[in-house]
Amino acid sequence: MKRIVLLCAVLIFSFAYKADAQLKRQIVKRTVITSPDKKIIAEVLLNSNKQLIYNILYAGKKVMENSALGIVREDANFSTGMQWLSASEQSSVKDSYKMLTAKKSYIKYLANKKTITVNNSNGDAMQVVFQVSNDGVAFRYVFPQISSAIKKITTEATTFHFLNGTKAWLQPKTEAQSGWEHSNPSYEAHYMMDIKTGTPSPGKNGWVYPAMFKYDNVWMLITEAALGRTYCGTSLQQFSDNNEYKTNFPQEPEKFTNAILFPESTLPWQTPWRIIALGSLKTISESTLGTDLALPAVKMDSSFIKPGRASWSWIMSKDNFIIYEEQKKYIDYAADMHWEYCLIDADWDRKIGYEKIKELADYAAKKNVGILLWYNSAGDWNTVKYTPKDKMLTHESRMKEFAILQQLGIKGIKTDFFSGDGQSMINYYQDILEDAAQYHLLVNFHGATLPRGWQRTYPNLMTTEAVYGYEMITFNQKDADVAPAHMVMSAFARNAFDPMDFTPVSLYKIPKINRKTSIAFEMATAVIFLSGIQHFVEGPEGMAKMPGAVKNYMQNIPAFWDEVKFIDGYPGKFYAVARRAGKKWYVAGVNADSIQQNIVIDKLPFIVPFKTGTLFSSNEKYEINISKETVYGKQSKTIVIKPNDGFVIVFE
Numbered sequence: 001m002k003r004i005v006l007l008c009a010v011l012i013f014s015f016a017y018k019a020d021a022q023l024k025r026q027i028v029k030r031t032v033i034t035s036p037d038k039k040i041i042a043e044v045l046l047n048s049n050k051q052l053i054y055n056i057l058y059a060g061k062k063v064m065e066n067s068a069l070g071i072v073r074e075d076a077n078f079s080t081g082m083q084w085l086s087a088s089e090q091s092s093v094k095d096s097y098k099m100l101t102a103k104k105s106y107i108k109y110l111a112n113k114k115t116i117t118v119n120n121s122n123g124d125a126m127q128v129v130f131q132v133s134n135d136g137v138a139f140r141y142v143f144p145q146i147s148s149a150i151k152k153i154t155t156e157a158t159t160f161h162f163l164n165g166t167k168a169w170l171q172p173k174t175e176a177q178s179g180w181e182h183s184n185p186s187y188e189a190h191y192m193m194d195i196k197t198g199t200p201s202p203g204k205n206g207w208v209y210p211a212m213f214k215y216d217n218v219w220m221l222i223t224e225a226a227l228g229r230t231y232c233g234t235s236l237q238q239f240s241d242n243n244e245y246k247t248n249f250p251q252e253p254e255k256f257t258n259a260i261l262f263p264e265s266t267l268p269w270q271t272p273w274r275i276i277a278l279g280s281l282k283t284i285s286e287s288t289l290g291t292d293l294a295l296p297a298v299k300m301d302s303s304f305i306k307p308g309r310a311s312w313s314w315i316m317s318k319d320n321f322i323i324y325e326e327q328k329k330y331i332d333y334a335a336d337m338h339w340e341y342c343l344i345d346a347d348w349d350r351k352i353g354y355e356k357i358k359e360l361a362d363y364a365a366k367k368n369v370g371i372l373l374w375y376n377s378a379g380d381w382n383t384v385k386y387t388p389k390d391k392m393l394t395h396e397s398r399m400k401e402f403a404i405l406q407q408l409g410i411k412g413i414k415t416d417f418f419s420g421d422g423q424s425m426i427n428y429y430q431d432i433l434e435d436a437a438q439y440h441l442l443v444n445f446h447g448a449t450l451p452r453g454w455q456r457t458y459p460n461l462m463t464t465e466a467v468y469g470y471e472m473i474t475f476n477q478k479d480a481d482v483a484p485a486h487m488v489m490s491a492f493a494r495n496a497f498d499p500m501d502f503t504p505v506s507l508y509k510i511p512k513i514n515r516k517t518s519i520a521f522e523m524a525t526a527v528i529f530l531s532g533i534q535h536f537v538e539g540p541e542g543m544a545k546m547p548g549a550v551k552n553y554m555q556n557i558p559a560f561w562d563e564v565k566f567i568d569g570y571p572g573k574f575y576a577v578a579r580r581a582g583k584k585w586y587v588a589g590v591n592a593d594s595i596q597q598n599i600v601i602d603k604l605p606f607i608v609p610f611k612t613g614t615l616f617s618s619n620e621k622y623e624i625n626i627s628k629e630t631v632y633g634k635q636s637k638t639i640v641i642k643p644n645d646g647f648v649i650v651f652e
Contacts, residue, residue: 027045029045029084031114039058039059040056040136040279046084050080052116055067061216063218063278064220065161067160068157069128071157072155072156074152074153078118078141081121082118083119084116085117085118087115087116087117088113090113091112091113093112097296099456100459100532101499101530107292109133109288111138112131112133127141128141129142133289134283135284135286135287138274138289139273140272141271144268149267151265152263152264153264155247158246160236162215167215168196168197168211168212168214170207171493172203172206173185174203175204176205183382183384183447185208185254186466187449188447191572193489194572199240201237206238207235207238208236211223212492220278221277221284221493222236225291226273226452226453227272230269231423232250232261233426233449233452234249250420254425255420255423256381259423261422262422262423281566281571285492290452290498294454295457296456296457297459298434298457300460305460306559307532308341308533309341310340310342311339311343311539313345315471315474316510319346322344322351330540331371332367335367337551337554341370341412342371343374344374348374357373361409370410372412372444374386375389375416376388377416377418378393378417379419381417388401395431402438406440411440412436415446418447420449426449430454433454433460442462444501445464449464451464453497461532463501467494469502469503473513473515477514480516483516487592488569488573488574489572490529491528492571492575499532500529504529504537505522505536506542507522507538507546508541508542508545517645518644519550520646522646524589526554527588532560549614558581558584564577565577565578567589574591574592574599574641575589576599580606583652585604586648589641592643595643596641596643598638598639600637601639607631609634611651612651613628613649614626615648616649
């Protein structure tokens with residue numbers, strides 16, 4: 001028996017050795033890029049099949065292997081038959097910038113960079129630029145030639161090949177032209193959580209970004225940035241055989257009327273960055289890679305760009321109350337809450353009218369409240385009847401409408417129901433942003449794509465929906481039942497890099513819905529969720545039912561943040577974070593799990609030697625409880641959160 005075991009061991013070792021030796025023989029060229037702290041390594045290889053591939057290692061262990069690189073154009077194939085020309089020396093890349101719609105107000109970026117240059121079988125050159133920072137890997141393709149001829153990309157060969165045992169947290173991308181009034185895809189679906197890699201998406205349109213993965217103890221979050229005007233938005237394909245996720249291009253209807261779908265451009269040409277944030281959950285939750293690699297801010301007068309909080313009648317009273325008196329009431333409510341804005345939603349042009357909107361805007365201005373107005377993106381991609389419609393479709397019609405809004409004293413617009421990720425639709429978003437900036441208008445996109453760092457490039461982009469938000473909870477009980485886990489998941493993935501207009505915080509009652517979360521849970525989401533303008537669910541009637549301390553908390557919740565410290569969490573289960581605004585720190589946590597969570601607060605920089613704050617939590621009946629809590633710098637403090645409960649501590 002021992003001889004049989006020994007023989008098996010020798011055979012296994014022999015096969016493994018031969019396989020490894022064969023793999024090594026397949027490698028023709030190789031270069032590596034390391035992160036500044038040397039924990040992350042990106043390995044770029046040309047194999048004997050003349051294909052460019054990459055591996056990613058974290059702390060010496062592979063987390064992604066034999067992932068493909070390449071582009072296929074109509075006129076040239078850069079995915080096979082490649083010849084390695086050169087790999088540059090590793091160099092350092094540094095950047096710093098300020099933002100009002102991110103998890104930090106002042107952001108620094110440091111990475112190491114290499115450019116790999118290859119030729120295809122026709123001698124055409126392509127470069128692959130890799131940048132590796134302490135929180136992830138990014139790469140993009142560059143065609144350095146100069147040509148006025150339009151080049152068209154038919155396929156991007158990039159893949160993300162995970163190891164066996166990797167788990168995934170992914171949101172299906174809905175089918176184009178499906179859903180209510182043909183308004184999909186709008187990045188509005190629940191995440192499928194903790195599934196095996198290789199699990200197919202329920203629909204042909206694949207999976208959206210950000211896409212989250214976990215191998216062993218290493219977390220990875222995939223997204224893209226620097227989506228300019230010469231590319232489409234991408235996603236991950238429906239099928240991922242052998243744990244390999246391929247790049248997905250948009251479906252045919254995902255474009256502006258009779259316009260471009262897939263990427264096309266003259267040369268030189270560079271693609272958006274493919275981003276893989278990786279490390280611990282703390283690393284990913286504090287990462288800013290999605291804006292670090294975005295295009296820098298365009299030049300604009302930034303004096304009008306002011307983050308804020310907003311009242312919003314539609315979320316509770318819906319279509320029938322977009323009327324003058326109701327909106328006046330919500331302006332008064334915003335003023336009473338010290339909030340900066342009041343959003344007037346769909347059909348305001350028919351139910352209130354421009355003349356009366358002017359009256360409301362003037363009335364609001366006297367109370368230091370700015371008015372935001374809703375618009376339908378229109379076009380042939382949706383059949384939504386809400387108006388104003390067709391005002392956004394052309395540069396001329398936008399400029400005419402925006403001039404009117406400026407005269408009315410309007411501060412911003414919410415544009416809804418876009419058609420997806422085709423290159424022409426991506427340009428449509430940016431056209432609106434550029435034209436709006438000329439008239440000092442803030443922008444909020446709904447029924448829309450993921451912004452992919454646009455909030456850095458266009459500072460007047462305050463927020464974007466691209467999430468199955470709170471309005472869905474108000475529509476049906478089924479969504480309310482799974483809302484706690486969905487909110488936690490959205491904080492980890494959807495809101496990781498881009499502002500998210502989830503429209504949180506219901507404190508009292510939702511008509512015909514049994515809300516599953518406590519008041520303390522809801523209050524915590526005002527800290528956990530990031531949005532340049534936070535539109536709150538709760539209305540004046542519900543707020544009047546709250547204790548004075550809760551109202552005071554909502555009156556003073558910051559409009560933007562200066563610093564972030566992730567505390568603890570797990571996707572879909574619980575989330576705890578500390579955020580600083582000026583000299584005030586907010587520590588917030590929510591629990592969507594079926595068991596209690598013990599959140600340990602320690603090593604926070606502002607607790608020296610101790611700090612006393614106001615704690616909002618729940619009693620055994622899930623009623624709001626308000627108390628003083630002292631936390632000592634040299635002692636850990638444990639906060640116990642019951643299922644579907646939360647807490648906030650405010651340290652002045």
